[in-house]
Amino acid sequence: MKMYGDPGKRLLEIPEQVYPILPQPWWKSTLNAMQNNRLYVFVLVILIGTGIAIAFINRDTAHQQNDIITDNQGWIILKSLGWNTKYAADDQNTYNDGIQQYQSMNNKKSQLHENVNHMKYHHPPTSDDSQKLSQRFHPVNNHRRSRALSQNSNSITTTENNLSYQTTTQTSTSTTSKIATTSGMNTTTNGVEINLTLYIDTIYPYGKSNKAIISANYSFPGPPIEAYEGDILVIRVINQLDVPTTMHWHGLYQTTTPDMDGAVGITQCAIPPKNEMIYKFKAEPAGTAWYHGHLLERYTDGLYGPLIIHQRNEPNQDKYDSEQVLMVADWYNLQAHTQLLPWYLNPNNTDGNEPSPDAIVVNGKFTEALTISVSNSARIRFRIINTAAFSMYTVSIDGLPLHIIELDQVDTLPYTVNSFNINVAQRVSFYIDLSELSLEYTASGNLSTSAIYIRFQAMLSMYPVDILNYIPPYEQQRYPYPTFFNPLYLAILSFNGTNSTPSYTASSTTPALQNTVTPIDTNILAARPFYQNTTGIPNATYYLSLVIAFYTSANGINYAYLNNVTYSSDANYMSMTPAPTQGITSDEYAPLLYQMVTKSNNLGIPSPRIEPGSSLPTIQSDGYGHYLVPYEAIVDIYLNNTDTGEHPFHLHGHKFWIIATSDYPSAEFLYAGNYIQRDTVSVPALGWAKIRYVANKPGAWLFHCHIEWHMSAGLALAFITSPQQLLAEGYTISSDEQKLCQALQKFNKKQNSK
Numbered sequence: 022m023k024m025y026g027d028p029g030k031r032l033l034e035i036p037e038q039v040y041p042i043l044p045q046p047w048w049k050s051t052l053n054a055m056q057n058n059r060l061y062v063f064v065l066v067i068l069i070g071t072g073i074a075i076a077f078i079n080r081d082t083a084h085q086q087n088d089i090i091t092d093n094q095g096w097i098i099l100k101s102l103g104w105n106t107k108y109a110a111d112d113q114n115t116y117n118d119g120i121q122q123y124q125s126m127n128n129k130k131s132q133l134h135e136n137v138n139h140m141k142y143h144h145p146p147t148s149d150d151s152q153k154l155s156q157r158f159h160p161v162n163n164h165r166r167s168r169a170l171s172q173n174s175n176s177i178t179t180t181e182n183n184l185s186y187q188t189t190t191q192t193s194t195s196t197t198s199k200i201a202t203t204s205g206m207n208t209t210t211n212g213v214e215i216n217l218t219l220y221i222d223t224i225y226p227y228g229k230s231n232k233a234i235i236s237a238n239y240s241f242p243g244p245p246i247e248a249y250e251g252d253i254l255v256i257r258v259i260n261q262l263d264v265p266t267t268m269h270w271h272g273l274y275q276t277t278t279p280d281m282d283g284a285v286g287i288t289q290c291a292i293p294p295k296n297e298m299i300y301k302f303k304a305e306p307a308g309t310a311w312y313h314g315h316l317l318e319r320y321t322d323g324l325y326g327p328l329i330i331h332q333r334n335e336p337n338q339d340k341y342d343s344e345q346v347l348m349v350a351d352w353y354n355l356q357a358h359t360q361l362l363p364w365y366l367n368p369n370n371t372d373g374n375e376p377s378p379d380a381i382v383v384n385g386k387f388t389e390a391l392t393i394s395v396s397n398s399a400r401i402r403f404r405i406i407n408t409a410a411f412s413m414y415t416v417s418i419d420g421l422p423l424h425i426i427e428l429d430q431v432d433t434l435p436y437t438v439n440s441f442n443i444n445v446a447q448r449v450s451f452y453i454d455l456s457e458l459s460l461e462y463t464a465s466g467n468l469s470t471s472a473i474y475i476r477f478q479a480m481l482s483m484y485p486v487d488i489l490n491y492i493p494p495y496e497q498q499r500y501p502y503p504t505f506f507n508p509l510y511l512a513i514l515s516f517n518g519t520n521s522t523p524s525y526t527a528s529s530t531t532p533a534l535q536n537t538v539t540p541i542d543t544n545i546l547a548a549r550p551f552y553q554n555t556t557g558i559p560n561a562t563y564y565l566s567l568v569i570a571f572y573t574s575a576n577g578i579n580y581a582y583l584n585n586v587t588y589s590s591d592a593n594y595m596s597m598t599p600a601p602t603q604g605i606t607s608d609e610y611a612p613l614l615y616q617m618v619t620k621s622n623n624l625g626i627p628s629p630r631i632e633p634g635s636s637l638p639t640i641q642s643d644g645y646g647h648y649l650v651p652y653e654a655i656v657d658i659y660l661n662n663t664d665t666g667e668h669p670f671h672l673h674g675h676k677f678w679i680i681a682t683s684d685y686p687s688a689e690f691l692y693a694g695n696y697i698q699r700d701t702v703s704v705p706a707l708g709w710a711k712i713r714y715v716a717n718k719p720g721a722w723l724f725h726c727h728i729e730w731h732m733s734a735g736l737a738l739a740f741i742t743s744p745q746q747l748l749a750e751g752y753t754i755s756s757d758e759q760k761l762c763q764a765l766q767k768f769n770k771k772q773n774s775k
C-alpha cells in the first residue's frame with residue numbers, strides 16, 4: 022500500500038499474498054474454474070455485468086486517485102485488504118456463497134455512500150471545527166507540561182510536536198485539495214492532518230461457518246493505518262452493524278484528547294447503529310500500535326487492525342529494507358458475545374473455563390495459508406501484534422536469529438533472540454537478515470530448501486483444559502477448517518521469489534540457534550531502551566497494591582476481581598454488582614470522563630492516605646473500581662496474581678516502567694534507573710509484577726486485563742486522574758459527544774420497545 026500523499030514510496034511492504042486486494046483473487050478463481058466447466062462462462066458474464074453496473078453506480082459517488090479512494094465528501098476510505106480466499110475457493114458451495122457475499126457487499130458499499138449523507142452526525146470537519154479543536158487542545162499548556170516531564174522521566178516528548186495543533190492544515194471538503202493537503206507531509210516537519218473513514222460492518226469470508234466477522238472497511242483484519250509521529254489522525258468511524266460499537270486506539274497517548282480513547286462507558290458513549298463518530302487525535306508515540314473495538318467482545322470477532330506510526334528518522338532504520346505486519350489471533354467458530362460469553366459467564370461453568378479457541382489466524386489466514394515472498398538477501402522488519410482474545414504465543418523463524426528493536430512502541434537496542442513470547446495486546450518488532458540464515462536451511466544446505474517456516478506456538482499452559490483433546494460443549498458442528506486446535510501455526514517465508522514452500526517438515530519445537538538467547542520472561546525486560554536514560558527514572562510518590570483473583574460469586578458465576586471488586590459497567594453491559602447511588606457511577610449515557618466534569622466535587626472517591634504496607638500514600642477507590650489519582654502522581658503499582666493464568670494488564674493512554682516481575686525479580690537491580698517501558702505487562706501466573714507510571718494526563722483511563730473473557734468477567738478498574746486539572750485545562754463535553762449519547766438512548770429505547 023502507499024502512504025497517503027506520498028505516491029510511489031512504499032513505507033510498509035505488504036505482499037499481495039498477505040493482503041490480497043479484491044476483486045482480483047475472485048477473477049483468478051473464476052478463470053481457473055472456467056477451464057474446468059463451461060457453465061462458469063455464464064457466471065462470469067453475470068459477474069462482469071454486475072461489476073460494470075456497480076462501477077457505474079460508484080462513478081459519481083467515489084473518486085479514485087492512485088491508491089486513494091475517497092467518498093463524495095472527500096474522506097479517504099482505506100482500501101479493503103486482508104480478505105481470505107483460500108477456504109472460500111476450496112469447495113463449490115463455499116465458493117458460490119462467497120460470490121453472493123461479495124456481490125451483496127458491493128451493493129451495500131454503493132448504498133453506503135448515499136446513506137452517510139443523511140446521517141445525523143455526518144459532517145467532515147470544517148475549518149470552524151478545527152479552530153474549536155485547537156482551542157480545546159491548549160497547546161500552551163502542553164508546552165509547559167512536556168518541559169516539566171522531560172526533567173523527571175524518560176518520556177520522549179518534543180515540544181514542537183505538541184504545538185503542531187496550531188499549524189495543522191485546515192481541512193477542505195474538496196477531494197483534490199485534500200490529497201494536496203496530505204502530500205504536505207514531505208515538506209514539513211509539523212504534523213499534517215490525515216482524514217480516514219472506517220466502515221464497521223459484518224462480512225462472511227468463510228462461507229460455510231456462517232460466522233459473521235466484524236470488519237473495518239470490509240476487511241479482516243482491518244486495513245493498516247499509517248502516519249508519521251505528530252500527524253493528526255481524523256478518523257470517521259461509521260457503525261453499519263445492528264449493535265453499538267466504538268474504536269480504541271491501542272497504545273496512543275491521547276494527550277489533551279482523553280475523550281478520543283474509545284473506551285465505552287469510560288471516555289464515550291457507544292456509537293449506536295447507523296451513527297458515526299469522528300475521532301481526532303495526535304499520532305504518538307511512534308511504533309507499532311493497533312486499533313480494535315472496545316465494547317463487549319467485538320474484537321474477538323474480527324474488529325482490529327494495525328496502526329503504524331513512523332518516525333522520520335527510525336532509530337534502527339539502517340538494519341532493514343522493508344516491513345511486514347503480522348497480526349496473530351485466536352479464531353473462534355462461534356460468535357463471541359451472543360454464543361460464547363453466555364456459556365462462559367454461567368453457573369454451569371463452575372471452573373470459569375474460558376472458551377477454547379478453534380484455531381490460530383495470522384493476518385486473517387489459517388496455518389500454512391500465509392506466504393511471504395522475499396529475495397534471498399532480504400532484511401525485513403516484522404511488526405508482530407498479538408490481537409488474540411485469549412492466547413499467548415512463542416514466536417520464532419526457522420534458522421534465523423531475531424533482532425528485537427521495539428516493544429509496545431518503545432525502541433530498543435537490537436536484542437538478538439532465538440524466540441520470544443508475546444501476550445495478548447503486546448507488540449514486538451524485530452528485524453531479520455536472510456544472509457544470517459543457518460546453512461542447513463538454505464538451498465545449498467542439508468534441507469535444500471528455498472522457504473522456511475515462521476512459527477507461532479500457542480502456549481498450552483494458558484488453557485484451563487487439555488485443548489488438544491477437547492471438544493467444547495457448545496461445539497455442535499464440524500467446519501471445513503480445523504475444529505481441533507492446532508497449537509503450532511506456520512506461516513511461510515519464501516526467499517527465492519517464487520512462493521515456494523519449505524522442503525522439510527516443521528518440528529514441534531523451536532530449532533536451536535547458535536549465538537542467541539531465549540528471553541527469561543514474557544515482557545523481555547532484558548531488552549534495553551534505544552534512548553538510554555542517564556538521569557534515572559523518577560521516584561514513586563504514591564502506591565497501589567492490586568490483588569488479582571477469580572472466584573464464584575453469590576449467583577454461582579465465576580467472576581474476576583481486583584482487590585475483591587469485580588468491575589461493573591452498565592455501558593459494557595456488565596451489571597453484576599449494584600451501581601453506587603451517589604458519586605461517580607456507571608452510566609451508559611454519561612461516561613466517567615463526562616461525570617468528572619459535571620460533578621467534579623462529588624465523585625465520592627477518597628483521597629490517597631497512608632496505609633500499612635507502604636510509607637507512600639495509597640491511592641484509594643470508591644469500592645466500585647474507580648481510583649482517584651492526583652495530577653502528576655508517580656504511582657507504583659504492585660500486581661499480585663493469585664490465579665494460575667498469566668494476565669496481560671494494559672493501561673490506556675500511558676506507558677509504564679516495568680521494574681520487575683516474579684519471573685525476573687533481579688531486573689529491578691540489574692536495570693535500575695533504565696527500566697523498559699511498555700503499555701501492556703504480562704503478570705506471571707501465581708506471581709507478581711511491579712510497574713510505575715506518571716499520571717500526567719487528566720481524564721478517565723481504563724486499566725484492565727486484555728484477555729477479552731477476563732475483561733468481561735470484571736478484571737478492570739478506572740483511574741480517575743484529577744478532575745480539577747481536567748477543568749483547569751478547559752475540557753468540555755462537546756455537543757457532538759452529547760448528541761451521540763442521546764442517539765444511543767434513543768436506539769436503546771427503540772430496541773426495548775420491540
Ligand SMILES: [Cu+2]
Nearest residue numbers: 668726728731
Ligand atoms: Cu486476564
